[in-house]
Amino acid sequence: MRYKALLAATAMALTAIPALAQENVTWWDFLSGGDGVRMKALIARFNDEHPDIKITGTTLEWGIPFYTKVRTAVAVGQGPDVMTYHLSRMPLGLEEGVLDEITDEDLKNAGVTKDSFFPASIKAASSDDGKLHAVPFDIHSIVLYYNKSYLEGSKFLDADGKLTGINNLKDFEEALALAKEKGAEAPVSYATGDDGGTFRVFYTLLRQQGGELITGKEVLAGDNLEKAAKAIEIMTNWATNGWQPEQAEYEASVALFTSGKSAFSLNGVWEVPTMIDLEKKGTLGYKWGAVQVPNLMGTQTTWADSHSFAIPANNKMSPEKRKAVMTVIGWMEKNSLAWAEAGHIPAYKEVAEGEAFRKMEPNATYAALANTASYDPRSPIAGVASPAYDAAINVISPAIHGYAEPMQAAEQIKQDLQEKLK
Known part of the structure; x- marks a missing residue:
């Protein structure tokens, strides 16, 4: 008991x-x-x-x-x-x-x-x-992916197989021309028929000129209009020379690079796992790398978000x-x-500057972009799924495919976005 x-x-x-x-x-x-x-x-x-x-x-x-x-x-x-x-x-x-x-x-x-x-x-x-x-939590940006097979034996690969020699727009376009000669279907691939892919490349080229899309309550103020037109002109030239794909949606732009039909790809860091997985499976068919988008226009910066x-x-x-x-x-x-x-x-520096991350490739190679990142304009009409992205698909994408002159497109962007700011 x-x-x-x-x-x-x-x-x-x-x-x-x-x-x-x-x-x-x-x-x-x-x-x-x-x-x-x-x-x-x-x-x-x-x-x-x-x-x-x-x-x-x-x-x-x-x-x-x-x-x-x-x-x-x-x-x-x-x-x-x-x-x-x-x-x-x-x-x-x-x-x-x-x-x-x-x-x-x-x-x-x-x-x-x-x-x-x-x-x-x-x-x-x-x-x-x-x-x-x-x-x-993070900083994610577009980077420049490259297929080493198109650059072998050229000044654009160093002794360690790293991309080198691209210090301005002329250098980059020389590399694109070389890739075209070597049989690349689209020497530089990005989503030319997609709002995000088109905006990120445009905004990078604009910001590398020191340009501002929106300042206060004004869109493309002062000489920013000319800088926007210049960015669109560059993208249009890539199309005219057969260096970029026509009306490529996101998945198609990725496939061009992963299938070996592009020498370069301007795309987000989020595709790094795709490349690593294909490489591990042995289905990639070439060696690749990824670096911060080079300084093509005079200022080292790249579109980024977090x-x-x-x-x-x-x-x-x-x-x-x-x-x-x-x-x-x-x-x-x-x-x-x-x-x-x-x-x-x-984005947490203790991790980003730690030994483990410094050994993570290719992340560590392009990590410096965190210090020069260009976020979207501080405006309620900018950012993901915004009128600024709408302008990319409705105005910039048609322009780079020859449906509008670069300045005409820049003026249309200014008009469309300015109305949204009223």
Whole structure:
């Protein structure tokens, strides 16, 4: 009887011990493909390591559908606790009032400071008054992929098989002409029939001239109009010379390079895993590399954007929940080396400048672009899925295929976007 009584007492004592309190963090992202796989793996790792916090993730459709969903959810106070957000959308997000401020106390709870990140990404994540509204997770840009087989025996490959000798537009076009002579179907491949691919190349050429698409409330002010026309003229010349594909949508532009029909590709770092996977399978058929887009026009810079973490406005979370959210964000930053495997450059400098990342190729080769990145204009009509991208597919893409003169196209961009700013 004493034994049974002891067992009963022990059972009662155990049931009296409260269960470990667990904060449930609702997470929204727009990450599909390889990015989605990597993020889901990071979420699983976080949940395994944090019995007191559980991330419940939902992946929504990328682009306009995602940001429309966020706007609607915030309006009724039913947004997630944390979400991924493109920094190029920051000005519109601030105008719509969908982003909460990330305070110094929040950063402290995440175990980071503003100085933990590359300055360009922090600026892009902040409002004009310097208040932070997102925490940068990466810097992703277009880079110049190259197929070494078209450059062998030329001045464009050094003794180690690295791309060299492209210091201006003339050099690059000489390399394109060489590739054409060697049988390249499209010496430089990019998505000439896609809004994103066309905009990123155009914006890089514009910014490399020191040009600005939008300054304040004016589109292509002053000599920026001529610089925009020059960028379109260059892209048109590539088409006229048969150096770039006609009306190539994104998938087709990638296929041209991976199938060996292009010597170069101007595309995002996110295609690095594609190249690595093909190489590992032995199906690529050539040796390749990737570098920062060379300084073709006088200024070393490249179009770039960042995935970031943001907290929706109009949230009703407790201080404990908010601390849990910042714990999630801080952990993701400190474990972003796994995210870098998708080709991205970590925005968190401790990882980006660490030994492990410096050994990650080709990321380490183009990582310097983090210091010279050109984010989209700080305007509500710019950024992912914006009127600026609409102008790329509706005006620039037709122009580079010969349907409008470069200056005529630049003037049309100015007119179309200026109307959106009124």
